Amino acid sequence: MPAAAGTDLTEHLRSHGIHPTQQRIRVLKVLVDSRAHLSAEEIHGLVRAQTPRIGLATIYRTLHTLKEKGLVEEHRFNDEFSRYEAMPASHHDHLICIECGKVVEFDQPLIEQLQLAAAKENHFSIVSHRLEIYGICETCAKLHKKES
Amino acid sequence: MPAAAGTDLTEHLRSHGIHPTQQRIRVLKVLVDSRAHLSAEEIHGLVRAQTPRIGLATIYRTLHTLKEKGLVEEHRFNDEFSRYEAMPASHHDHLICIECGKVVEFDQPLIEQLQLAAAKENHFSIVSHRLEIYGICETCAKLHKKES
DNA sequence: CTATATGCAAAGACTTTGCAAACCG
DNA sequence: CGGTTTGCAAAGTCTTTGCATATAG
Numbered sequence: 001m002p003a004a005a006g007t008d009l010t011e012h013l014r015s016h017g018i019h020p021t022q023q024r025i026r027v028l029k030v031l032v033d034s035r036a037h038l039s040a041e042e043i044h045g046l047v048r049a050q051t052p053r054i055g056l057a058t059i060y061r062t063l064h065t066l067k068e069k070g071l072v073e074e075h076r077f078n079d080e081f082s083r084y085e086a087m088p089a090s091h092h093d094h095l096i097c098i099e100c101g102k103v104v105e106f107d108q109p110l111i112e113q114l115q116l117a118a119a120k121e122n123h124f125s126i127v128s129h130r131l132e133i134y135g136i137c138e139t140c141a142k143l144h145k146k147e148s
Numbered sequence: 149m150p151a152a153a154g155t156d157l158t159e160h161l162r163s164h165g166i167h168p169t170q171q172r173i174r175v176l177k178v179l180v181d182s183r184a185h186l187s188a189e190e191i192h193g194l195v196r197a198q199t200p201r202i203g204l205a206t207i208y209r210t211l212h213t214l215k216e217k218g219l220v221e222e223h224r225f226n227d228e229f230s231r232y233e234a235m236p237a238s239h240h241d242h243l244i245c246i247e248c249g250k251v252v253e254f255d256q257p258l259i260e261q262l263q264l265a266a267a268k269e270n271h272f273s274i275v276s277h278r279l280e281i282y283g284i285c286e287t288c289a290k291l292h293k294k295e296s
Numbered sequence: 297c298t299a300t301a302t303g304c305a306a307a308g309a310c311t312t313t314g315c316a317a318a319c320c321g
Numbered sequence: 322c323g324g325t326t327t328g329c330a331a332a333g334t335c336t337t338t339g340c341a342t343a344t345a346g
Contacts, residue, residue, distance in 0.1 A: 021319090021326065040310080055328045060311060076224050081310055095272050106266045111259050115281055118254045123286035124243050131279045133263055138271035169301065169344085188335080203303045208336060210301095229335055 016069045026050055027062045028071065028086065037075055037083040037103050077103070077132060093131035099140035164217045174198055175210045176219065176234065185223060185231040185251050225251070225280060241279035247288040 009028050013020035030046045031038065038046075044059045063084055066072035075083045077096050093111070095104040111131065119126045136144075157176050161168035178194045179186065186194075192207045211232055214220035223231045225244050241259070243252040259279065267274045284292075 019320090019325070023327075053328070055330095056310095057312075057329080058327060061313095061326085064312090074227065076227070079222065079224070079230070082227070093266070095267060095270050097272070098275055104270050104272070106270060108262050108266050111262045111266075114256050114259045114262070115279070118241075118256050118259075119243060119281055119283055122243050122252050122254060123289075124245070124252070124281065124283040125289060126281055126283040127246055128283075129279070129281040131263070131277070133267055133272065133274055133277040135267055135272040135274040135276075141271075141273060167300070167345090171302075201303070203305095204335095205304080205337075206302055212337090 012071070016071055018065060018069055018071070023047070023051065023054060023058055024062050024065070026054075027059060028066060031072060031084060031086040035086070037077075037085045039081055039083050043084065075130075078134070091129075093133070095133045095135065095137075097137035097140055098134050099136055099143075102137050102139075104137070160219070164219055166213060166217055166219070171195070171199065171202060171206055172210050172213070174202075175207060176214060179220060179232060179234040183234070185225075185233045187229055187231050191232065223278075226282070239277075241281070243281045243283065243285075245285035245288055246282050247284055250285050250287075252285070 009025050009032070010020040013024060013028065018024065026047045027043060030043055034046075040056065040059050040063065043063070044054070044056050047054055047059065063072060063074070067074050067084070071087050072084050073087050075085065075094070077083060077094070078098070088105075090107065091112075092105040092107045095106060096102070097104075112129075115129055116126065157173050157180070158168040161172060161176065166172065174195045175191060178191055182194075188204065188207050188211065191211070192202070192204050195202055195207065211220060211222070215222050215232070219235050220232050221235050223233065223242070225231060225242070226246070236253075238255065239260075240253040240255045243254060244250070245252075260277075263277055264274065
């Protein structure tokens, strides 16, 4: 078994009260390594490269566990199916290109403060939040220009 | 047929290039009247009160059309199914109670400005955005206190 | 009469569950 | 052993489609 890469993840899982099985380590590793927002199918594909017999159900179950324990975040950009990312150390928001699907993360501490204010005004105590901006990225914008 | 209420909606639909059928008027009316974020099923239930034979598929098809023409907005709060609301005149964001599901709308013009800045930094041109804050509303918070 | 809209049932896409076998301690 | 985890297949949920009928202009 691949020990080197999995060791820290093993601890990571254990410290969150998750029994660190090989499958879970692999799923988490894929997410951490890619640093991307992957769909269950994509994760399945990547993990299957190492463990051809792993089932999609296990991926979903694992993601559910990881999400529950706060190791992974689930997103539903636009109307799409769910995408997952390894939980970032600090919260960040997302810029999503509606043409090519690219996701860029950004951080705007001031926005967070304003959110707090808005919540207070409405007597809500914030648990989490999500800010997604949909737009056209530079690359796609350039393509448009060429076309016209 | 109920004319009074539907007349303005008829125009509304027509002006957006949508053939104003009775079913569409009813769906839109339900959304406009409720001013809420309803699921397809809920809308179906409400419209069926007037037209028992209407199918869920029609609701979905109608919502798809209305959304496409910008009369209705689709949301996917949390991991739930889609919810729809009649397109508000001005954009607003949402506070969602994770306990009781209540949705409160709010508006923070400053946040929008900061979003613009973030997008600019990353060379995105904004098309739309979504800000959702998940938390606990006052009512639910009080219930918690009582329990403990 | 042609085109669009609708109901119904069937299909689809994504996700969850039931269960027996495999694993781990 | 005794509790977890897994694969597989089946079931579930929400949503979309196909098709024949109904409706509208």
